[in-house]
Amino acid sequence: MVVGGDAAGMSAASQARRFKGPDELEIVAFERGHFGSYSACGIPYWVGGQVGERAELIARTPAEHRERAIDLRTRTEVTEIDLAGGRVLSRDLESGAEEWTGYDKLVLATGARPVRPPVPGIDAPGVYGVQTLDDGQALLDGLSAVGGGGRAVVVGAGYIGVEMAEALLNRGFAVTVLNRGEQPMSTLDPDMGRLVHTAMDGLGIVTVNGAGVTGVRTGADGRAVAVATRDAEYPADVVVLGTGVEPETGLARAAGLPLGVYGGLLTDLSMRVRGREEIWAGGDCVEVLDLVSGRERHVPLGTHANKHGQVIGANVGGGYGTFPGVVGTAVSKVCDLEIARTGLRERDAAEVGLRYVTVTIESTSRAGYYPSAAPMTVKMLAERRTGRLLGVQIVGREGAAKRVDVAAVALTAGMTVEAMTALDLGYAPPFSPVWDPVLVAARKAVSAVRAAG
Amino acid sequence: MVVGGDAAGMSAASQARRFKGPDELEIVAFERGHFGSYSACGIPYWVGGQVGERAELIARTPAEHRERAIDLRTRTEVTEIDLAGGRVLSRDLESGAEEWTGYDKLVLATGARPVRPPVPGIDAPGVYGVQTLDDGQALLDGLSAVGGGGRAVVVGAGYIGVEMAEALLNRGFAVTVLNRGEQPMSTLDPDMGRLVHTAMDGLGIVTVNGAGVTGVRTGADGRAVAVATRDAEYPADVVVLGTGVEPETGLARAAGLPLGVYGGLLTDLSMRVRGREEIWAGGDCVEVLDLVSGRERHVPLGTHANKHGQVIGANVGGGYGTFPGVVGTAVSKVCDLEIARTGLRERDAAEVGLRYVTVTIESTSRAGYYPSAAPMTVKMLAERRTGRLLGVQIVGREGAAKRVDVAAVALTAGMTVEAMTALDLGYAPPFSPVWDPVLVAARKAVSAVRAAG
Numbered sequence: 001m002v003v004g005g006d007a008a009g010m011s012a013a014s015q016a017r018r019f020k021g022p023d024e025l026e027i028v029a030f031e032r033g034h035f036g037s038y039s040a041c042g043i044p045y046w047v048g049g050q051v052g053e054r055a056e057l058i059a060r061t062p063a064e065h066r067e068r069a070i071d072l073r074t075r076t077e078v079t080e081i082d083l084a085g086g087r088v089l090s091r092d093l094e095s096g097a098e099e100w101t102g103y104d105k106l107v108l109a110t111g112a113r114p115v116r117p118p119v120p121g122i123d124a125p126g127v128y129g130v131q132t133l134d135d136g137q138a139l140l141d142g143l144s145a146v147g148g149g150g151r152a153v154v155v156g157a158g159y160i161g162v163e164m165a166e167a168l169l170n171r172g173f174a175v176t177v178l179n180r181g182e183q184p185m186s187t188l189d190p191d192m193g194r195l196v197h198t199a200m201d202g203l204g205i206v207t208v209n210g211a212g213v214t215g216v217r218t219g220a221d222g223r224a225v226a227v228a229t230r231d232a233e234y235p236a237d238v239v240v241l242g243t244g245v246e247p248e249t250g251l252a253r254a255a256g257l258p259l260g261v262y263g264g265l266l267t268d269l270s271m272r273v274r275g276r277e278e279i280w281a282g283g284d285c286v287e288v289l290d291l292v293s294g295r296e297r298h299v300p301l302g303t304h305a306n307k308h309g310q311v312i313g314a315n316v317g318g319g320y321g322t323f324p325g326v327v328g329t330a331v332s333k334v335c336d337l338e339i340a341r342t343g344l345r346e347r348d349a350a351e352v353g354l355r356y357v358t359v360t361i362e363s364t365s366r367a368g369y370y371p372s373a374a375p376m377t378v379k380m381l382a383e384r385r386t387g388r389l390l391g392v393q394i395v396g397r398e399g400a401a402k403r404v405d406v407a408a409v410a411l412t413a414g415m416t417v418e419a420m421t422a423l424d425l426g427y428a429p430p431f432s433p434v435w436d437p438v439l440v441a442a443r444k445a446v447s448a449v450r451a452a453g
Numbered sequence: 454m455v456v457g458g459d460a461a462g463m464s465a466a467s468q469a470r471r472f473k474g475p476d477e478l479e480i481v482a483f484e485r486g487h488f489g490s491y492s493a494c495g496i497p498y499w500v501g502g503q504v505g506e507r508a509e510l511i512a513r514t515p516a517e518h519r520e521r522a523i524d525l526r527t528r529t530e531v532t533e534i535d536l537a538g539g540r541v542l543s544r545d546l547e548s549g550a551e552e553w554t555g556y557d558k559l560v561l562a563t564g565a566r567p568v569r570p571p572v573p574g575i576d577a578p579g580v581y582g583v584q585t586l587d588d589g590q591a592l593l594d595g596l597s598a599v600g601g602g603g604r605a606v607v608v609g610a611g612y613i614g615v616e617m618a619e620a621l622l623n624r625g626f627a628v629t630v631l632n633r634g635e636q637p638m639s640t641l642d643p644d645m646g647r648l649v650h651t652a653m654d655g656l657g658i659v660t661v662n663g664a665g666v667t668g669v670r671t672g673a674d675g676r677a678v679a680v681a682t683r684d685a686e687y688p689a690d691v692v693v694l695g696t697g698v699e700p701e702t703g704l705a706r707a708a709g710l711p712l713g714v715y716g717g718l719l720t721d722l723s724m725r726v727r728g729r730e731e732i733w734a735g736g737d738c739v740e741v742l743d744l745v746s747g748r749e750r751h752v753p754l755g756t757h758a759n760k761h762g763q764v765i766g767a768n769v770g771g772g773y774g775t776f777p778g779v780v781g782t783a784v785s786k787v788c789d790l791e792i793a794r795t796g797l798r799e800r801d802a803a804e805v806g807l808r809y810v811t812v813t814i815e816s817t818s819r820a821g822y823y824p825s826a827a828p829m830t831v832k833m834l835a836e837r838r839t840g841r842l843l844g845v846q847i848v849g850r851e852g853a854a855k856r857v858d859v860a861a862v863a864l865t866a867g868m869t870v871e872a873m874t875a876l877d878l879g880y881a882p883p884f885s886p887v888w889d890p891v892l893v894a895a896r897k898a899v900s901a902v903r904a905a906g
Contacts, residue, residue: 007887042822042882056822159881302887303880324875331879340879369495369509402852402885405859405878412876413866422777423865425858426784426793427756428612429495432855434460434755 001103005031008283009109011309019317022069032077043136048167081255112245112284121216126224148172150237157184161242178211199337260287262298269322282308289325327411331401340404343391355384357448363437365399367429376400380441387416417445454556458484461736462562464762472770475522485530496589501620534708565698565737574669579677601625603690610637614695631664648848652790713740715751722775735761742778780864784854793857796844808837810901816890818852820882829853833894840869870898
């Protein structure tokens with residue numbers, strides 16, 4: 001039995017089905033939304049118009065799952081887990097009918113929910129989350145009602161916030177991003193976030209830092225009309241919550257399952273919920289091991305959810321798989337600005353007691369003399385003394401973001417920055433300067449480690 | 454004293470100068486061409502017109518070197534090394550004057566020379582190599598003399614051949630590539646080379662496989678007018694040698710220095726010529742250790758030459774550096790087709806006694822639903838039993854080539870394909886499908902390793 005019918009849950013179901021046929025394993029999946037198996041990460045591009053049809057985001061329909069003997073029940077919400085009884089209570093959201101269903105093996109893939117700042121008006125009509133396809137559809141309907149030329153306020157300047165800023169800009173809205181923090185993209189260090197801020201300015205996106213939302217003002221019809229901070233009020237035809245997400249683990253918490261400091265389920269390496277032989281969990285509702293810091297973190301990303309699903313499905317189906325952890329890689333873009341990070345930020349390193357050096361270099365995506373060589377800034381953190389790579393952040397244009405993958409693999413392998421300087425990366429003038437930007441950063445980091453002693 | 458004033462030689466000189474000032478270390482460099490410190494890899498793009506000016510390819514002029522107390526003497530060819538006497542004989546190519554100059558430490562960076570098939574007419578006017586800036590200038594002059602609409606025959610279908618095919622196409626020439634082998638790009642396995650062939654067909658480049666050149670026919674004025682193979686004769690206004698290069702080690706051979714099976718100088722990890730305390734060598738004139746096969750190979754690439762130069766310069770200057778070896782990464786393009794490889798091909802693996810499995814997958818550069826998601830084919834080799842990654846080849850469009858870097862780092866770290874499936878690579882719809890193509894290949898390779906037993 002699977003609770004939650006998106007990436008992790010349905011990957012698990014599909015993978016388990018590959019191992020065991022319908023005679024050996026019955027698979028039921030509950031999903032409270034209208035859709036299952038879709039790309040939530042694609043929603044900003046659907047809202048922004050690059051993806052034309054909602055259907056393009058759906059990897060597999062309920063009917064397609066049923067053809068493979070996976071009984072995906074949409075619009076059906078699980079409201080309680082009875083661990084002792086090995087059963088869940090579900091409610092048909094159309095009819096209201098409730099029923100208990102027993103399980104032998106349970107997969108929790110309940111995902112995440114947008115963080116809604118606890119301020120007046122935040123639940124008003126006209127305030128949109130963008131976590132599910134249903135959310136995305138509601139927002140698109142809202143945008144259509146306003147028409148082009150409206151004013152949009154995005155609350156939050158993390159990945160979702162900046163991606164939604166681009167989407168709303170593409171839809172012809174004037175966009176203001178309200179950012180509680182010092183700089184946008186708090187998943188980067190502030191010095192790198194500042195580069196994002198400058199680029200967003202250049203795109204005509206107004207970003208206000210230090211702008212914690214104090215309330216949403218509503219009009220006579222009860223709809224949101226403005227967002228207030230301590231210092232100002234921002235008129236808004238639509239308000240989009242880009243404030244990040246938190247694990248949707250209310251059910252798990254009520255059932256007494258083990259949760260971490262971020263509220264996510266805690267699992268072992270096989271994605272089994274700790275202490276529970278018959279329950280697995282994966283996707284945005286779990287915490288994962290950060291291999292660089294050795295700490296559990298909440299990293300809601302579709303790519304992890306899919307990996308979790310594969311691992312869970314193999315284990316549930318009688319095979320074997322593990323998810324060793326993450327190094328914290330993330331890439332994003334705002335229009336033609338590319339943003340990437342992996343490993344630890346300065347504050348992460350300090351928090352776990354690591355002493356480090358940082359270097360920042362400017363380079364280009366292609367040989368400097370090659371047409372359309374685009375600038376990029378690479379920041380690198382390395383441990384003092386050992387010179388072990390701790391993290392990389394990149395802000396640039398075309399060709400910048402995916403360079404972070406080199407650092408992600410190096411982090412996984414525990415490489416030193418000295419070892420990285422000898423990496424045999426692909427070089428030809430259309431693809432890289434003769435020293436790839438990541439290598440330029442590594443060379444400078446070697447010097448910094450030596451100088452720091 | 455440096456012999457050869459391009460990437461390896463002048464990087465060594467510059468790096469040594471950083472360690473030791475003019476009072477401590479005198480630096481003289483001999484270069485037989487008109488230029489030093491230029492990007493030979495950029496020549497195809499200069500010939501093709503993407504790079505407008507020759508000067509853009511020159512990283513540092515002789516005058517700029519002299520400002521840093523590096524005495525770069527261009528148009529000065531070293532004709533003999535007297536190891537016992539610790540001196541070299543050089544000849545001023547303008548005046549013809551010869552002189553002996555003594556050295557305490559010698560850096561050999563004599564580069565590579567195009568392989569000229571030993572057939573009649575191959576040295577005729579109208580047959581061009583593209584190894585040096587002087588070569589590139591001669592070719593450009595030749596193209597101008599013909600004007601647009603001419604016919605070009607490229608001999609060889611390796612990196613240089615396909616890059617020159619693009620360049621000549623860009624200059625308005627009808628291009629025929631004569632390839633001795635089974636498929637173009639013999640640095641790939643033939644099944645992947647076939648994809649390149651198909652794409653070149655689509656670009657209007659005629660590629661003839663199994664077409665070993667038997668002669669170059671010359672006209673009444675002695676210039677090349679056609680290239681003959683066993684089966685046909687191909688009329689040509691210009692003939693370009695894209696047949697690859699071999700180490701330029703005539704001087705070293707005459708001096709009795711140790712050469713490998715490919716004719717390249719053999720060095721230790723500090724880039725010291727084996728058995729010689731006072732001589733270093735780097736760049737296209739040396740053989741390097743292939744970390745995957747454990748064999749020495751000849752890998753003439755600017756990126757290695759630059760690394761060699763840094764290492765040599767540090768060691769000559771009293772610092773410390775090593776070059777551990779390569780994994781055989783190379784990227785290239787023909788118009789919008791991207792080609793990449795790292796590690797071993799099937800024949801390389803077989804040659805060193807490795808048993809392997811191969812898998813080939815199709816994927817896309819971005820999420821399938823994202824605009825301009827481009828197809829790519831990824832082939833992966835893994836060792837039987839251990840599942841260790843042995844090699845990756847990629848042919849695709851935008852965003853394909855640099856993905857090979859992930860495999861290059863994984864090869865360096867000795868990762869298994871199983872470990873690779875858990876790699877935390879950057880994911881967002883504009884940058885990758887939820888499973889990066891490299892991970893899709895790794896997953897399939899895991900199954901293949903298991904199935905092969």
